[in-house]
Amino acid sequence: MDASASPVVPLPAVPAVRLVVRTLGGDVLAEPQVELSWSVWELKRALFSAGAPAIARQKLLLEERPLADSETLAAAGLSDGAQLLCLCVPTPDGKNMVQAVVRCRSMSEEEVARGCRRVLTLDPATNSARLHKDEEENSFSFYKVLEQHSELDELGQKLVQNVVEGYSSTVFAFGTTGSGKSSSLWGEKEEEGLALAWGRQLLEPRSARLQPRGARFCCSLLEIRSSTTDLLAEADSAVVQLRAEKGADGSSVVAKDVTSVEVKTLEEMKVVLGFGLRRSTQRRKEFPGPYGDADLIFSLTVETVEEGQPCIRSLQFAECRGAGRVVSAGCARCMKEAASYAAAQSSMMQVVHSLASPRRGPHVPYRNSRLAFLLKDSLGGPTKTLWLSHVTPTDADYKETLSTLRYTSNVGRIENPPLVMRRGPVPDAVPLQVVVRTMGGEVLAEPQVDLRWPVRELKQLLWAAGAPTLGRQKLLLEEQQLEDSRTLAESGVSDGAHLLCLCVPAEEDGKNFVRAAVRCRPMSKEELANGCSRVLTMDTAAGSLRLQRADRQEAKSFTFHKVFDESCGQQQLFNELGPDLVQCILEGHDATVIAMGTTGSGKSASLWGDETNRAGLASLCGRHLLAAAQRSGRSWRVSGSWLDIFCVEVFDLLAEADSFLELSEIHGATVAEGATAVEVKNPEELQAHRAAREAARGSATPLYSDRVFALTVETLDAAGKNTEFIRRLLFVECKGSERMQKVGKHTHKEAISYSSLLPAIGNVVSSLAEARPGTYVPYRDSKLTLLLKQSLGGPTKTLWLSHVTPTDLAYEESLSTVRYAARAARIENPPLARGSWPPVAPIALAAAPWITDPPSGGYHAE
Numbered sequence: 001m002d003a004s005a006s007p008v009v010p011l012p013a014v015p016a017v018r019l020v021v022r023t024l025g026g027d028v029l030a031e032p033q034v035e036l037s038w039s040v041w042e043l044k045r046a047l048f049s050a051g052a053p054a055i056a057r058q059k060l061l062l063e064e065r066p067l068a069d070s071e072t073l074a075a076a077g078l079s080d081g082a083q084l085l086c087l088c089v090p091t092p093d094g095k096n097m098v099q100a101v102v103r104c105r106s107m108s109e110e111e112v113a114r115g116c117r118r119v120l121t122l123d124p125a126t127n128s129a130r131l132h133k134d135e136e137e138n139s140f141s142f143y144k145v146l147e148q149h150s151e152l153d154e155l156g157q158k159l160v161q162n163v164v165e166g167y168s169s170t171v172f173a174f175g176t177t178g179s180g181k182s183s184s185l186w187g188e189k190e191e192e193g194l195a196l197a198w199g200r201q202l203l204e205p206r207s208a209r210l211q212p213r214g215a216r217f218c219c220s221l222l223e224i225r226s227s228t229t230d231l232l233a234e235a236d237s238a239v240v241q242l243r244a245e246k247g248a249d250g251s252s253v254v255a256k257d258v259t260s261v262e263v264k265t266l267e268e269m270k271v272v273l274g275f276g277l278r279r280s281t282q283r284r285k286e287f288p289g290p291y292g293d294a295d296l297i298f299s300l301t302v303e304t305v306e307e308g309q310p311c312i313r314s315l316q317f318a319e320c321r322g323a324g325r326v327v328s329a330g331c332a333r334c335m336k337e338a339a340s341y342a343a344a345q346s347s348m349m350q351v352v353h354s355l356a357s358p359r360r361g362p363h364v365p366y367r368n369s370r371l372a373f374l375l376k377d378s379l380g381g382p383t384k385t386l387w388l389s390h391v392t393p394t395d396a397d398y399k400e401t402l403s404t405l406r407y408t409s410n411v412g413r414i415e416n417p418p419l420v421m422r423r424g425p426v427p428d429a430v431p432l433q434v435v436v437r438t439m440g441g442e443v444l445a446e447p448q449v450d451l452r453w454p455v456r457e458l459k460q461l462l463w464a465a466g467a468p469t470l471g472r473q474k475l476l477l478e479e480q481q482l483e484d485s486r487t488l489a490e491s492g493v494s495d496g497a498h499l500l501c502l503c504v505p506a507e508e509d510g511k512n513f514v515r516a517a518v519r520c521r522p523m524s525k526e527e528l529a530n531g532c533s534r535v536l537t538m539d540t541a542a543g544s545l546r547l548q549r550a551d552r553q554e555a556k557s558f559t560f561h562k563v564f565d566e567s568c569g570q571q572q573l574f575n576e577l578g579p580d581l582v583q584c585i586l587e588g589h590d591a592t593v594i595a596m597g598t599t600g601s602g603k604s605a606s607l608w609g610d611e612t613n614r615a616g617l618a619s620l621c622g623r624h625l626l627a628a629a630q631r632s633g634r635s636w637r638v639s640g641s642w643l644d645i646f647c648v649e650v651f652d653l654l655a656e657a658d659s660f661l662e663l664s665e666i667h668g669a670t671v672a673e674g675a676t677a678v679e680v681k682n683p684e685e686l687q688a689h690r691a692a693r694e695a696a697r698g699s700a701t702p703l704y705s706d707r708v709f710a711l712t713v714e715t716l717d718a719a720g721k722n723t724e725f726i727r728r729l730l731f732v733e734c735k736g737s738e739r740m741q742k743v744g745k746h747t748h749k750e751a752i753s754y755s756s757l758l759p760a761i762g763n764v765v766s767s768l769a770e771a772r773p774g775t776y777v778p779y780r781d782s783k784l785t786l787l788l789k790q791s792l793g794g795p796t797k798t799l800w801l802s803h804v805t806p807t808d809l810a811y812e813e814s815l816s817t818v819r820y821a822a823r824a825a826r827i828e829n830p831p832l833a834r835g836s837w838p839p840v841a842p843i844a845l846a847a848a849p850w851i852t853d854p855p856s857g858g859y860h861a862e
Helices: 041-051 110-112 149-164 180-188 194-203 265-283 333-355 370-374 395-412 457-463 525-529 571-586 603-608 619-634 681-700 747-771 783-787 808-824
Strands: 014-020 020-022 028-032 034-035 059-061 083-088 098-105 120-121 128-133 136-141 145-146 169-175 216-224 228-230 261-263 295-306 310-321 386-390 432-433 435-437 443-447 448-450 473-477 498-503 515-520 536-539 544-547 554-559 562-564 590-597 636-646 649-652 665-666 667-672 706-716 723-735 796-804
Touching: 014 083, 028 041, 028 681, 034 041, 059 120, 059 457, 083 110, 083 667, 098 120, 098 149, 098 395, 120 145, 128 395, 128 590, 128 747, 136 395, 149 169, 149 194, 149 386, 169 180, 169 395, 180 194, 180 310, 194 265, 194 295, 194 310, 216 265, 216 370, 261 265, 295 370, 333 370, 333 395, 333 435, 386 395, 443 457, 457 571, 515 536, 515 808, 536 590, 554 808, 562 571, 571 590, 571 603, 571 619, 571 723, 571 796, 590 603, 590 808, 603 619, 603 723, 603 796, 619 636, 619 665, 636 783, 649 783, 667 783, 706 783, 747 783, 747 808, 796 808
Parallel strands: 020 083, 098 145, 098 386, 169 310, 169 386, 435 498, 515 562, 515 796, 590 723, 590 796
Antiparallel strands: 014 034, 020 028, 059 083, 120 128, 128 136, 216 228, 216 261, 216 295, 295 310, 432 448, 435 443, 473 498, 536 544, 544 554, 636 649, 636 706, 665 667, 706 723
16 A cells, blocks of 8 residues: 555444335335435335335435435435335336446556557446547447446346346346456456355345245356256256247246256355356366357246245346457367357347347347347346446457447347236146226126136137137236236236236238248157168257258258257147147138158158057147137037049048049139038047048058148037138148159159149249249149148148158258248238138038948058
């Protein structure tokens, strides 16, 4: 210390005083004992613990003068026995902007010795940064600019308080390698990082209102490079999968089977965090140079009970890998990490740019980055987010510092949705009754519901009671809109709750694109025995797949609405794709599922079920459709028909004798005239009887043909006699898309049919995908495309479900199939409209004795 410096005079102790805080009605809210050195914000936190509103909604008045959060109680003029008024007010503007903060480290001894010049100047008074070099100068403004680590405490108090109040918070640490990201989050030497310092405020006993609510704390730590690794798992390098599904804390993306360790004290949290960071350091040594960097995400999850329901939220700390430039890599593994390194930076920039753009579109490319995808709710979701960028002040890092400041300035323009309290899952069935009213105050319905239901299911019930379609319903609970994907428990609905149902324009932009999905079957025993190699990899979380042969360097990548790997079961396939199809039919529109792929790729299993008698999409959709129809209380009639298209002939598989049908246009729709329609109570009936008919026909049944199963749904009038309107749910299995030489023996007629179908469908898809006005669409080139005229290019919700095999033997066919699907996904059908199908005259199953029970063993996939 400098001997000439003035001695430090200790401040006198500030005495404790007692205050009286009243509500607007004159009731005493609290009589806290405080110190005059406290800030007004700390007093508000104490009042929140005593039952006052959230800190952002408190307004304290002393003799009609509002108190500022930053001033001390002494400076505010408070004394012992002072009377304060606490008002509950709305938040200032309801906006939840990402808080962009810049922190600059000091110059190192090595930089000073090298003669580096300082080119960055921070002004904490105006929260601005000035970067100047030679004649170039750039200025930026941020939420905060910091030079001292201690100044982060104020920001930490607000984030921690946010978690105490029931909301999630996230801290991103960004910057070049060596700029101080790691020391800010995790600490260095004897200095605590933000994770421990802010975790201490949650875990220490005096975090009032958490302890009385039975708080439970759990930790997890993930590392993201080219894959996502669980650093707390028992096995080293345990890879976890990211899934787009609702998590326990209400997040929209979860890491499956990640290790979560419960902690009760700060010391236990230190042990858990230290273990994970040591593992990350060991893994970092495997990659030389900058590629040792990885994204780290530490989550401290807090679970309490709020108003009798579990409330789960998290405080997350994300260290982004270094933002420096990518240099050439040496070994193959380093090349893979270099590609991952570059992709992670550019993908995160795309997400930030999409969210910050004033012309923000509906698509944000979260799936291009694992970090952005996992923290989707932190950027663009109902979370309080702090973006802490780290920069270096020297001219040697001028370009990186300029890039970081520009990036941070862009982040500061992101506006997240308002904060939402995350309700946890309800373990058991909790039946209750709610009251739903219209805007005019009339009771629309008083349904019995279950807290575990999603809001979408309640909307479906209201639609059956006469409410508008799901896309036009807007449900409000105390002026808070309910999200379709959240459960009633998560939305805060309780027994006797009053909901308001508004009729609004559909939220969609009117576009009705064909949805393309791809499913991959597992490798067969024969393929494994023959030593076939795998050329297909899928990222189900990102909805993407990648095809690459060992003898080719170039890989082919595609992105679809959904992709399903070999672990996907029949029920999961329905859960992802089926509910939208069923609801579309219930609302009076047409829907179609088109299954494409080579023979043996699993088309039949997906649509009709597999050899273990697990139901396919047709059975599961039909089952849910019939159940919803019965639950609605309306009069419905469901009938089914089976068609088989072989060469240029259309067979009726449910007719008493083999019969050929002609296609014709009636009311603008293409139909098979005279097709047998059988009224059904169970969709499995027709599938089983279709299998029996094919077994009876034996060799007469074409091996390579197109199969069409049509469920016709009629809404009847109150008397149950006259049809009000008709819609159809089609399931189409196209013949195998492999090359002719792989088909085997075939007649000349079969060869012509086989070789002409795929070009016919391809021409239709290409014409529709181009979307040029006046383009001719060659529907009449084949019977199948003519029958699918309403599904491809008509007002129908269409799902294109392609099937691929993962082996190198089928590489060309798999590549062709996914290219086909990518082209189909560009087809934009007209907006959905009520179908104009001609009426049908179904017969009862009992009146068709030729339709017999299936043979033993049932039916199975190809």
